Amino acid sequence: MDEVDYIIVGQGLAGTILGYTFLKRGKKIKIIDEPSFSSCSRVAAGNYNPIVFKRLVKSWKADEVIPFADNFFLEAEKFLRDKIFWKKEVMKIFANENEKWFWEKKTLEDNKYLTPAQNNLIENPKSLVAPFGFGLVKDAGKIYSARFIELFRNYFSEKKILQEEKFNFSKLKRSGGQVEYENSIAKKIIFCEGWKALGNPYFSYLPFKPAKGELLILAIEDFNCEKIIHKNGYLYSIGNKLFVAGSTYEWKELDDIPTEKGKSAIIEKLKKIIQIPFKIVGHVAGVRPSTKDRRPFIGLHPAFNEIGIFNGFGTKAVMLAPYFANQLYNYLEFNSPLDMEVNICRFPLP
Ligand SMILES: Cc1cc2nc3c(=O)[nH]c(=O)nc-3n(C[C@H](O)[C@H](O)[C@H](O)COP(=O)(O)OP(=O)(O)OC[C@H]3O[C@@H](n4cnc5c(N)ncnc54)[C@H](O)[C@@H]3O)c2cc1C
Structure with a gap:
């Protein structure tokens, strides 16, 4: 038997961030992941933004979670010896006079992320559609999510931490306050399966609301912008004249298949951001x-103390998961409190 502290199921952003958090604290882990099962973290844009644009207020816990995420990804970069993290500004282009007026009003409030509205585009003045001007959001950032997952996958494989297979629930045994799965025995098992948790017999009772999203990869000549550009949709550079444009929301057809409908919706958004030719390459x-x-699902199963979950990060895994992985670690090891807004004890067992 392989004795470990924690078994983690799923190696998307959640499982990877949790796994690295445990390893940094000297814990022994085993990760079980079937890579072909779901690809959300491998397609994620990887951005985080301290501002909710609809109401121009700070994103939930932004002041606490952003410094934590920044340190986490800087440290991960050093560990992986590769560039995966960038601090960025978000350029919010106003769609009309009203949006500009609202922005100006909000910049007068105590909000360190919002900067005064501007009119003159210095970068790409002819290519960007910004007749009402724009405002910059400070302290945003992005990670190269697919690369982050891949580099950690290589590391976990090398260290023989990773077992590539679909998790089989009938093989999970609980005995004496521990869990056994195939040839591994652990104090606890933590499920990080993303939206596939809908099929998890222990946690499918939690009120998930999965949302499919699509992105286009574009080649654009004569256009440079290091900022994440936002105007209903978003556009940002990934180098070599390539850009990512997104995104869409769909709650009924849940799969990883790109659609013509999704493509058209992103192109419509894009036309309101830039007025130069682009080629779709992905x-x-x-x-x-x-x-x-809209809050993560974190904690231990109300009836089975050896079984936990770290999931439900929605559109905010990059910003929230490092902070809450640390909180979950402290909860499991030292019984420190879990934030009640994320703790799954907020939902009674059916
Ligand atoms: C178009 C799009 C854009 C996005 N942009 C952003 C963004 O800019 N910023 C941001 O923070 N978030 C963004 N997100 C959201 C982000 O991708 C998710 O919050 C995050 O990736 C979720 O990670 P996860 O690890 O919980 O799930 P997943 O990435 O789905 O990972 C789950 C893993 O578990 C494995 N798995 C599941 N079930 C089993 C099983 N039974 N056995 C074995 N393995 C299993 C899967 O194969 C997968 O590897 C975006 C998402 C989309 C779709």
Whole structure:
């Protein structure tokens, strides 16, 4: 038997961030992941933004989670010896006078992320559609999510931590406050399956609300912008004249298949951002593990103390998962409190 502290099921952003958090604290882990099962983290844009654009207020816990995420990804970069993390500004282009007025009003409030509205585009003045001007959001950022997952996958494989297979629930045994799965025995098992948790017999009762999303990869000549450009949709550079444009939301057809409908919707958004030719060179889709109350699902099963979950990060895995992986670690090891807004004890067992 292989004795470990924790078994983690799923190596998307959630499982990877949790796994690295445990390893940094000297814990022994085993990760079980079937890579072909779901690809959300491998297609994610990887951005985080401290501002909710609809109401121009700070994103939930932004002041606490952003410094934590920044340190986490800087440290991960050093560990992986590769560039996966960038601090960025978000350029919010106003769609009309009203949006500009609202932005100006909000910049007068105590919000360190919003900067005064501007009119003159210095970068790409002829290519960007911004007749009402724009405002910059400070302290945003992005990770190269697919690369982050791949580099950790290589590391976990090398260290023989990773077992590539579909998790088989009938092989999970609980005995004496521990869990056994195939040839591994652990104190606890933590499920990080993304939206596939809908098929998890222990956690399918949680109110998930998965949302499919699509992105286009574009080649654009004579256009440079290091900022994440936002105007209903978004556009950002990934180098070599390539850009990512997104995204879409679909709650009924849940799969990883790019659609013509999704492509057209992104092109419509894009035409309101830039007025230069672009070539579509890629098109991807994934399903976000969103939740009905828009808060993650973290904690231990109310009836089975050896079985836990770290999931439900919706559109905000990059910003929230490092902070809450640390919180879950402290909860499991030292019984420190879990934030009640993320703790799954907020939902009674059916
Ligand atoms: C188009 C799009 C754009 C996005 N942009 C952003 C963004 O800019 N910023 C941001 O923070 N988030 C973004 N997201 C959301 C982000 O992708 C998710 O929040 C995050 O990737 C979820 O990670 P996860 O690990 O929970 O799930 P997943 O990425 O789905 O990973 C789950 C893993 O578990 C494995 N698995 C599941 N079930 C089993 C099983 N039974 N046995 C074995 N393995 C299993 C899967 O194969 C997968 O590897 C975006 C999502 C989409 C679709």
